[in-house]
Amino acid sequence: MSLIIKPIRAFSDNYIWVLAAASSDLVAVVDPGDARPVLEWLQRSGKHLGAIMITHFHSDHTGGIAGLLEAFPEIPVYGPAREQIAGITHRLSEGDEVELGFLSAAFSVLDVPGHTAGHIAYLGHDVLFCGDTVFAAGCGRVFTGTFEQLANSLLRISRLPPETRLYCAHEYTLDNIGFAKWVEADNPALLQRESEVLAKAEKGIPTVPSTLAIELETNPFLRLTEQTVVAAAQQHMAELSDDPVAVFTALRQWKDREYD
Ligand SMILES: [Zn+2]
Structure with missing residues (x-):
């Protein structure tokens, strides 16, 4: 079936x-x-x-x-x-x-804390229902969890099979792409995605689900070890190491402070 x-x-x-x-x-x-x-x-x-x-x-x-x-x-x-x-x-x-x-x-249950401290996700049939943990081209805010938890949850999701379809709970894609461009203005996959998402948005078509493969190319919060992303984060936090948890925290706080 x-x-x-x-x-x-x-x-x-x-x-x-x-x-x-x-x-x-x-x-x-x-x-x-x-x-x-x-x-x-x-x-x-x-x-x-x-x-x-x-x-x-x-x-x-x-x-x-x-x-x-x-x-x-x-x-x-x-x-x-x-x-x-x-x-x-x-x-x-x-x-x-x-x-x-x-x-x-x-479906098997994954603990993916960070947005909230007890957040879970459901994985099965090449599908992940990830709630407010990861969004198309973005991620959730830290509410009752911690930055370290959310970073580790995102790192974990990034290691799932790339064909996994991500069903998040909000249509935030276009807005998220705006911030992703602050981080990686010259990422060709991101610019391509922006034009595809704009076309869908004009017609009122959902831009979710996406695939992990697309997120790994365009979502800064799933690209924490990419040199361009590390460099952008370092511009916004002095003395920042390239540790992915530190890079995530700098990116998420930058977005919270200056973007939305
Ligand atoms: Zn929520």
Whole structure:
């Protein structure tokens, strides 16, 4: 059974990902910040909800859990073991498996702290649901985690197979490319990506998912050992070493301070 993944838009720029299969009446959703657009999607498609998967506790990822459980009271709700989230039935951490029998799908859980201290991601079928850890051409802010944690989570993601498709939870790509150009103004892959993303944005087409291969060529936060990226970070922090955690911290703080 092949897995179909579709976006539901929520709020101004969130994506709630739907996992479906042609032969199944049940679907799963990742990070439903709002129940209403999910319930509308289900009604339109004639499908029912079979499971909820949560990456971290922020309300724009969890705000729909209660409303969905009212409509589908018995379903499993998977989420991070290290965060307090109402409605979670299966508390997960590194190495745990999520079996979605109704989709013949299975995902393994990765601990990817940094944006929040207990953030998890779901890996399977050449797909990573990475929440707010890595974005297309960017990465999440550090909230309840640490810069060191987020740097190490990104380094870890960068070592996954390059064909891995990254399903992040926000449409931030164009904005992120603006900062990526501050870091690497002459990166030809980045400039190429910008024109592709602009064309999609004009038509309202999602620019997510991307592949890890594209991110490794264009996302400064996944290019922490590239000489151009190290040099750009060093211009913004005196005495900076080329240690990837230090480079990440300098880049992320530079973006927080001066870009957004
Ligand atoms: Zn978040």
